[in-house]
Every structure is written in C-alpha cells, then in structure tokens.
Amino acid sequence: MKTVVIKKTGTLSFLTFKLASSALLITACQKTPEPAPAASASESSPPASMPTGLVKNPVKHGDTADVTKWMDMASTKSAAQIAKEEKLAKEAKEAKEAKEAKEAKEAKLAAEAKALAAKVKEAPKVASASATAVAPAPKPVEAPPPVVVAAAPKPVAPAPAPVENLTLKVVSSVQPKYPSTAVRAGVTSGVVSARVHVDTDGKVSHVDIVKANPPKHFDKEVIAAASQWKYAPISKPLTTLLEFNFKLDN
Known part of the structure; x- marks a missing residue:
C-alpha cells in the first residue's frame, strides 16, 4: 500500500x-x-x-x-481540534522542559548548600586548633570609673499669680465748667449721666452721654472733663457711670 x-x-x-x-x-x-x-x-x-x-x-x-x-x-477531527492538540502538545513539552530545568536548579542549590554546611562545620575545628596553639595574653583588669551622682535639683517655687484688680480708684479728676451757652439760654441747672471706659493703665479711652437734663447744653463740657480723669491701673478694661450736677450761682 x-x-x-x-x-x-x-x-x-x-x-x-x-x-x-x-x-x-x-x-x-x-x-x-x-x-x-x-x-x-x-x-x-x-x-x-x-x-x-x-x-x-x-x-x-x-x-x-x-x-x-x-x-x-x-x-x-476538525482543523481547529488538530491545531488545539498541537498547541497542547507544545505546551506540555515546554512544561516538561521547565520542570526539568527547575529540578536541575534545585539540585544545584542543594549541592551548594550541602558544601557550605560542610565548610561551616569544619570551621570551629580550625578555630579551636588555632586557639590551642596560640593563647592570647590576658587583658589587664581596669578599675571601673568612679560613679558621679548628681545632686537632685531643688524644686523651684512657682511665681505667685498676680492679684487681679478690678476696682476703679480715682487718682485725679476734673470737674466740668458751666457752659456759657446754657447761661445765655437761661438754663440755671442740669444733670448729666456719662458712661466712662477705662483702660488697664487707668486712662479714660471713651465717654458716652447716657442721659442729660436738659439735653445738649452740658454734653461737651462733660465729655471734655471726664476724658481727663485718671484711675489706678486695673487688670482689664472696665466701664463706670459718672453723674455730673450743674447749678448756676447767682
């Protein structure tokens, strides 16, 4: 055939x-x-x-x-099946070659590890023989350095907290003048209440007119006089209320 x-x-x-x-x-x-x-x-x-x-x-x-x-x-079998079988056969061959290469590498590593272990095992024997042949001279014993004990630091007392002063104490004051405009207007008396803002250094920073009777006749004189008042230093800014009485003497 x-x-x-x-x-x-x-x-x-x-x-x-x-x-x-x-x-x-x-x-x-x-x-x-x-x-x-x-x-x-x-x-x-x-x-x-x-x-x-x-x-x-x-x-x-x-x-x-x-x-x-x-x-x-x-x-x-179709052409696709035949191609698939050839591909599988090729992959199986490659896998077999990879496995053989891996086994060869592992065997090589095992042989190297075995040789290294044998070398390490023989090293103490060589070192022991060298120590027996030449014994090093003993080192002189040195006295330990003296121990220095530092004295414990004395506790430092905390500084006393400053006493808070929130009381207004007048150091100097100025009385307002009787305005001439009030005299010409025939006003013979009046009462003015003013709110005074005092800073920590005791100086007046601002004056506000709260109430005036009669109004607008004595405001400027009160603001000018109250701005010149002086107080003792305080811990924080404060406000106080001042009242001024005006009376024209005949």
Whole structure:
C-alpha cells in the first residue's frame, strides 16, 4: 500500500486530497500489486520545484503516515481540534522542559548548600586548633570609673499669680465748667449721666452721654472733663457711670 502525507492547507486543498485518497484506497483494495523493490527517498519524492497537484507545498517522505489512519483521524477531527492538540502538545513539552530545568536548579542549590554546611562545620575545628596553639595574653583588669551622682535639683517655687484688680480708684479728676451757652439760654441747672471706659493703665479711652437734663447744653463740657480723669491701673478694661450736677450761682 502506498503512503502519502500532507501538510495542513486551506479547506479546498483538504477536500481535494480527501477525494483523491478515497479513490486511491478503493483501487488498492480491488487489486493487490506485486511487491515492488524499495525505492530510494530521492526517486519516490517529486522534485521540489514541481507541483504535486494535490497540495500547495511538495510532499516530504520524512513525514509519511498511513492514508487510512489519517483519513480516520481527519473524518473525526476538525482543523481547529488538530491545531488545539498541537498547541497542547507544545505546551506540555515546554512544561516538561521547565520542570526539568527547575529540578536541575534545585539540585544545584542543594549541592551548594550541602558544601557550605560542610565548610561551616569544619570551621570551629580550625578555630579551636588555632586557639590551642596560640593563647592570647590576658587583658589587664581596669578599675571601673568612679560613679558621679548628681545632686537632685531643688524644686523651684512657682511665681505667685498676680492679684487681679478690678476696682476703679480715682487718682485725679476734673470737674466740668458751666457752659456759657446754657447761661445765655437761661438754663440755671442740669444733670448729666456719662458712661466712662477705662483702660488697664487707668486712662479714660471713651465717654458716652447716657442721659442729660436738659439735653445738649452740658454734653461737651462733660465729655471734655471726664476724658481727663485718671484711675489706678486695673487688670482689664472696665466701664463706670459718672453723674455730673450743674447749678448756676447767682
């Protein structure tokens, strides 16, 4: 029985080859030819430059296979399945090679670790022999340095908190004058209440008229006089209320 091998090509080449192989198989089963002498590989294979008529690439006898077996496989497997099986076989081969490389590396590391352990094990023996041969001279014992005990610092008493002074004490005061405008207006008396703002240094920073009777006759004199008042220093700014009584003497 003659043997033929093809490489995977397009769908048209595959169908053409299948029909030709079927015809060849039927002819071979009807008539059994006499055994022919074995032909050399160069005689049985067509020249590389001549087309075979069945496949795009020339047939190589190095990749021969049984036509009947190939047809059985081709009838049950598609091109995608065959490609998948080849991919799986390639991956299995690569995994096997990677495993062998890993095992070789592990064996090399184990051998290096074993050699290092043996070297470390022999090191104490060499050191012991060296110590026995040459004993170092004993070092002189030095007296420990004197211990200096620092005296504990004396506690420092906290500074006394300043006494808070919130009492207004008048140091100096100025009385307002009787305004001439009130005299010309015929006003003979009046009462004015003023709110005085005192800073921490005792000086008056502002004066507000709260109540005046009669109004507007004595306001300027009260503000001018109260602004000159002086108080003793205090802890924080305060306000106080002053009342001024005006009376015209005949």
